[in-house]
Amino acid sequence: xxxxxxxxxxxxxxxxxxxxxxxxxxxxxxxxxxxxxxxxxxxxxxxxxxxxxxxxxxxxxxxxxxxxxxxxxxxxxxxxxxxxxxxxxxxxxxxxxxxxxxxxxxxxxxxxxxxxxxxxxxxxxxxxxxxxxxxxxxxxxxxxxxxxxxxxxxxxxxxxxxxxxxxxxxxxxxxxxxxxxxxxxxxxxxxxxxxxxxxxxxxxxxxxxxxxxxxxxxxxxxxxxxxxxxxxxxxxxxxxxxxxxxxxxxxxxxxx
Ligand code: CIR
Numbered sequence: 001x002x003x004x005x006x007x008x009x010x011x012x013x014x015x016x017x018x019x020x021x022x023x024x025x026x027x028x029x030x031x032x033x034x035x036x037x038x039x040x041x042x043x044x045x046x047x048x049x050x051x052x053x054x055x056x057x058x059x060x061x062x063x064x065x066x067x068x069x070x071x072x073x074x075x076x077x078x079x080x081x082x083x084x085x086x087x088x089x090x091x092x093x094x095x096x097x098x099x100x101x102x103x104x105x106x107x108x109x110x111x112x113x114x115x116x117x118x119x120x121x122x123x124x125x126x127x128x129x130x131x132x133x134x135x136x137x138x139x140x141x142x143x144x145x146x147x148x149x150x151x152x153x154x155x156x157x158x159x160x161x162x163x164x165x166x167x168x169x170x171x172x173x174x175x176x177x178x179x180x181x182x183x184x185x186x187x188x189x190x191x192x193x194x195x196x197x198x199x200x201x202x203x204x205x206x207x208x209x210x211x212x213x214x215x216x217x218x219x220x221x222x223x224x225x226x227x228x229x230x231x232x233x234x235x236x237x238x239x240x241x242x243x244x245x246x247x248x249x250x251x252x253x254x255x256x
Pocket of ligand 1: 116
């Protein structure tokens with residue numbers, strides 16, 4: 001069994017990315033590429049086989065490959081991203097996933113971004129956000145029900161995606177910003193809270209026993225390490241300017 005990390009190179013048009021809660025600031029594309037390379041290396045060092053799709057020059061947000069698909073062991077669900085500009089990203093992601101999984105598709109008018117989907121065991125929590133609709137969430141639930149997955153909708157306030165607000169950092173531990181999501185939705189879990197000065201610090205990518213984490217959130221990182229969690233930091237300033245973080249730059253799944 002191999003863990004695959006599907007990634008895509010930074011688009012030269014990334015400066016024209018979608019922005020919802022953040023203001024536009026200049027993105028250094030060369031730096032973004034170098035940082036993304038460091039991220040891909042971190043994935044490889046943690047044992048992933050890293051697939052790198054070529055850049056999509058006309059799709060500014062296409063490095064954020066987490067959003068166009070939701071992959072579980074049995075199937076991949078190709079999403080219909082909430083932002084219209086992002087819908088053409090799905091075609092090449094579907095092609096890349098086809099050798100590994102049967103594909104299902106979210107249909108109009110439903111929308112979902114993979115960034116809203118957080119899996120804990122056989123439960124998929126899905127943020128009801130500007131990007132993910134109740135119709136899309138119901139379609140996802142129907143696609144995954146035959147395999148024993150439970151889909152639970154979770155309301156959000158003040159952030160783009162559910163995984164902007166909360167991500168797993170251990171088998172039963174969530175890193176959370178309680179300003180954006182109510183911890184009461186996640187029964188049976190323990191919580192580590194982001195440091196109040198780092199509201200965007202709740203997005204960490206758990207791979208085995210290690211989390212890949214942006215180097216900018218030093219106080220929250222300290223909280224993770226004090227809780228005994230191993231942290232591998234990566235530079236992420238440029239994807240952060242595009243309202244991205246660490247989970248969104250890869251699709252992680254097992255190849256059997
Ligand atoms: C967007 O607004 O769609 C992109 N600029 C950022 C998407 C980040 N995706 C994610 O966190 N899953």
